Amino acid sequence: MSQSLLINPSAFEAGLEAIFAARSTTNEAQAAAFARFVKLRLPNRKVEGWKWSDISAATRKLAPENAPESAQIIAPTPFAALDPIECRIVNGRIELPAEPAAEGFRCGLSDPVATIPELETHPVAALNVALTGKALEMEIAEGVSFGRPILIRHINTGVGFSFAQTVLRVGAGVRAALIETYEGDGAGFYSHLFHTVARDGAVLERYVLHDTGPDSIVHAICAAKVDGAARFDQTSLSTGGRLARHETHVHYWDPKSAGRINSAALLCGERHNDFTTEVLHLGEDCATRQLHKGVAADRGRNVFQGKFHVKRGAQKTDAQMAANALLLSETAEANHKPELEIYADDVECAHGSAVGALDEDALFYLRQRGLDEHEARALLVDAFVGEVVDGVENEIVREVFHARVNAWLENV
Amino acid sequence: MLKIDDLHVAVGDAEILKGLTLEVPTGEVHALMGPNGSGKSTLSHAVAGRDDYEIASGSVTLDGEDLLALDPNERAAKGLFLSFQHPMEIPGVQTMNLIRTALNAQKKARGEEEVSAADFIRTIREKARLVGLDDAKLKRPFNVGFSGGEKKRMEMLQLAMFEPRFAIMDETDSGLDIDALKMVGEVVNALRGPDRGFLVITHYQRLLEYIKPDRVHVLAGGRIVKSGGARLAHELEKSGYEQFIEAA
Ligand SMILES: Nc1ncnc2c1ncn2[C@@H]1O[C@H](COP(=O)(O)OP(=O)(O)OP(=O)(O)O)[C@@H](O)[C@H]1O
Ligand SMILES: [Mg+2]
Numbered sequence: 221m222s223q224s225l226l227i228n229p230s231a232f233e234a235g236l237e238a239i240f241a242a243r244s245t246t247n248e249a250q251a252a253a254f255a256r257f258v259k260l261r262l263p264n265r266k267v268e269g270w271k272w273s274d275i276s277a278a279t280r281k282l283a284p285e286n287a288p289e290s291a292q293i294i295a296p297t298p299f300a301a302l303d304p305i306e307c308r309i310v311n312g313r314i315e316l317p318a319e320p321a322a323e324g325f326r327c328g329l330s331d332p333v334a335t336i337p338e339l340e341t342h343p344v345a346a347l348n349v350a351l352t353g354k355a356l357e358m359e360i361a362e363g364v365s366f367g368r369p370i371l372i373r374h375i376n377t378g379v380g381f382s383f384a385q386t387v388l389r390v391g392a393g394v395r396a397a398l399i400e401t402y403e404g405d406g407a408g409f410y411s412h413l414f415h416t417v418a419r420d421g422a423v424l425e426r427y428v429l430h431d432t433g434p435d436s437i438v439h440a441i442c443a444a445k446v447d448g449a450a451r452f453d454q455t456s457l458s459t460g461g462r463l464a465r466h467e468t469h470v471h472y473w474d475p476k477s478a479g480r481i482n483s484a485a486l487l488c489g490e491r492h493n494d495f496t497t498e499v500l501h502l503g504e505d506c507a508t509r510q511l512h513k514g515v516a517a518d519r520g521r522n523v524f525q526g527k528f529h530v531k532r533g534a535q536k537t538d539a540q541m542a543a544n545a546l547l548l549s550e551t552a553e554a555n556h557k558p559e560l561e562i563y564a565d566d567v568e569c570a571h572g573s574a575v576g577a578l579d580e581d582a583l584f585y586l587r588q589r590g591l592d593e594h595e596a597r598a599l600l601v602d603a604f605v606g607e608v609v610d611g612v613e614n615e616i617v618r619e620v621f622h623a624r625v626n627a628w629l630e631n632v
Numbered sequence: 633m634l635k636i637d638d639l640h641v642a643v644g645d646a647e648i649l650k651g652l653t654l655e656v657p658t659g660e661v662h663a664l665m666g667p668n669g670s671g672k673s674t675l676s677h678a679v680a681g682r683d684d685y686e687i688a689s690g691s692v693t694l695d696g697e698d699l700l701a702l703d704p705n706e707r708a709a710k711g712l713f714l715s716f717q718h719p720m721e722i723p724g725v726q727t728m729n730l731i732r733t734a735l736n737a738q739k740k741a742r743g744e745e746e747v748s749a750a751d752f753i754r755t756i757r758e759k760a761r762l763v764g765l766d767d768a769k770l771k772r773p774f775n776v777g778f779s780g781g782e783k784k785r786m787e788m789l790q791l792a793m794f795e796p797r798f799a800i801m802d803e804t805d806s807g808l809d810i811d812a813l814k815m816v817g818e819v820v821n822a823l824r825g826p827d828r829g830f831l832v833i834t835h836y837q838r839l840l841e842y843i844k845p846d847r848v849h850v851l852a853g854g855r856i857v858k859s860g861g862a863r864l865a866h867e868l869e870k871s872g873y874e875q876f877i878e879a880a
Binding site (some may be wrong): 435592593 | 651713725735
C-alpha cells in the first residue's frame with residue numbers, strides 16, 4: 221500500500237484500493253472512475269445529500285475483502301408465480317437466466333458502462349464503475365409484445381464487498397416489468413448501478429423489494445432515461461438494513477413523459493433506509509407523481525430525500541411529491557428533505573412532508589371495538605402503508621408486497 | 633347490571649368525576665343528562681377504558697365483573713359497547729373490513745367461532761339498510777368524509793352488528809335528522825330485552841320519545857345529583873340545569 225492515492229483511508233477504503241490495484245482487466249474508463257473516487261471518497265455526514273446516511277461511518281469497520289464466491293442457500297423467490305425471466309447476482313457475480321428467454325429479448329454480459337453523465341460527480345457511482353467486473357446487459361427490441369417480467373435477484377451473503385451493474389434498454393412502444401429483490405443475510409457492502417432507457421412510448425414498471433438482514437449495507441442507484449411519451453412506474457418496498465440507500469434518478473428529455481416513484485419503508489430494530497430521488501424535467505408537459513411512506517419503530521431511521529428539477533424549457537410540468545412518516549417509538553427517527561428547483565413559469569409543482577405518531581383517538585376507537593393493542597396498531601400501520609402498496613399495478617407484486625407488510629407487522 | 637360506585641376520575645390535574653354512583657340493571661334503559669362539560673363523555677370513556685383518564689378511586693363492574701382491571705378490547709369482548717359522541721375517521725381501512733375484524737376479534741376473545749365472509753356480508757348489508765347506509769359506504773374507508781349524521785348511523789350499524797350486552801350511547805342523537813332519530817329508536821328497541829342494558833346520554837327529550845327510559849339521571853358537578861322516572865327528562869326540558877349547577 222506504499223503507493224496509496226488515498227489520504228488517510230479507512231480499512232474499507234484501503235481494501236477497495238487493493239482490489240482495484242489487483243484487477244488485471246481494468247480499462248481506461250475504470251481508471252478514470254477510480255481517480256474520481258479518490259478525489260470524492262466515501263461520503264460522510266458532512267457531504268451534501270449524505271447527512272443522514274453516513275456511508276463512510278457505516279463501512280469503516282468492514283473487512284477489506286471480496287465477498288464470498290457463492291451463496292450457501294438461496295431461498296425460493298416470492299415472485300415465482302409471475303414466471304419471470306430470472307437472473308441472479310450473487311455477491312456481485314452474475315448468473316444469467318437458464319434458458320434464453322423470449323423473442324426480441326437479449327441478455328448477456330458486457331463491459332461495465334464507462335460513466336453516466338448525470339452521475340459524474342457521484343462518489344459511489346464512480347466506485348461502482350471502477351470496480352464492477354462485467355455488467356448484465358438486457359435489451360427488449362422495439363415493438364415486441366413481452367409478457368414475462370424480468371426478475372433480478374441481488375443476493376448477498378457473508379462479509380466483504382461486491383459490485384454489480386445492470387443495463388436494460390426498453391424498445392419503443394414496449395411494455396415491460398422489472399422486479400429487483402435485494403436479499404440475503406450478508407453483512408458486507410453491496411453497490412449496484414442500474415441504468416435504463418425507456419424509448420419513445422415505452423412503459424417500464426420497476427418493482428424493488430429490499431428484504432435483507434439487519435447488517436447489510438446496500439447502495440443501489442437507478443438511473444432512468446425516459447424518452448418521449450414513455451412512462452417509468454416504480455414502487456419500492458424496503459425493510460432497510462444497517463444502511464440501505466436506494467437512489468432513483470429519472471430524466472425526461474422529451475415531451476409528454478411520465479413517471480411515478482412510490483416507496484415505502486418499514487424499519488424496526490436499528491434498521492436504516494434512505495430513498496433518495498431526483499427527477500429532472502427537461503421536456504415539456506411531463507408529469508411526475510411521488511408518494512413515500514415510512515414507518516419506523518424501535519430505533520429505526522427513515523430517510524427521504526426527493527428533488528424535482530424543472531428546467532427552463534420544461535413548461536407545463538405537473539409534478540407532485542408527498543412524503544409521510546409514522547414513528548412508532550420515541551427513539552425512531554425520520555429525516556425528510558423534499559425539494560423543488562423550478563426554472564419554468566408555467567408549471568404545477570407541489571411537495572409536502574409530514575412526520576407523526578399513531579393517532580391515539582383512532583387506537584382507542586379500535587380497541588373499544590375489540591382489537592387488542594397489537595391488532596389495532598397493525599391495522600393503522602397497514603392502512604398507512606397501504607396507499608403505496610395498493611397503487612401497485614401488477615396484482616401478484618401487490619400481493620407479495622402486502623404479504624411482506626403483514627409479516628413485518630406481526631413482529632412489531 | 634352495570635354498577636358504578638363512587639367513581640373519581642381525573643384528566644390531567646382536573647378532577648371531573650367526583651364520586652359518581654350509578655346502577656343500570658340488566659334489562660333496563662337509563663338516560664343520563666347533564667350540562668355541557670359535566671363529565672358525561674368522561675364517564676363513558678373511563679368505563680370503556682381510555683387510559684388517559686386517571687381513575688383515582690371507585691369501581692365499575694358489569695354483571696359483577698371488574699371492568700377497570702380489563703383492557704378496552706377485553707371490555708368490548710365482555711359485551712361493552714360505546715357509541716362515540718365524536719366517531720373517528722380511519723383512513724385506509726375499509727369499513728366492512730374494520731367491522732369484520734372487530735367482530736371476529738371479539739368472538740375470538742370469547743372463544744366463539746369467527747363469522748364466515750358470506751354470512752358477515754349478508755348480515756352487514758341487511759343491517760346497513762336498517763340504519764340507512766348504502767352498500768357503497770361499506771366499501772369506503774371508515775367514516776372518511778362521512779357527514780356527522782352518517783357517522784352516527786355507522787355507530788348504530790356497529791351496535792346492531794355486535795349486539796352487545798351493555799351499550800353506552802353518547803349523544804347518538806346529536807346531528808341526526810328526524811328519520812335517523814326514529815331509526816336509532818328502532819335499532820335500540822329491537823335489541824332491548826331482559827339480558828341487555830343501555831345508558832343513553834342525551835341533551836334532549838326528543839330521543840327519549842323513541843327510546844322510553846326506565847330511569848333518568850342528572851349528572852352535574854361530577855356526581856349524579858338527581859334520579860327519577862321518564863318524567864324527569866320532561867321537567868329538565870322546561871327548567872334546565874340551573875338548579876343543579878347551583879346545588880353542585
Ligand atoms: N382529554 C381532556 N383533556 C383536558 N380536559 C378534558 C379532557 N377530556 C375532558 N376534559 C374536560 O372535562 C370536562 C368534562 O368533559 P366531557 O366531555 O366529559 O363533558 P360532557 O358532559 O360530555 O359534555 P358535552 O355535553 O358537551 O358532551 C370538560 O371540562 C372538559 O373540558
Ligand atoms: Mg360529551
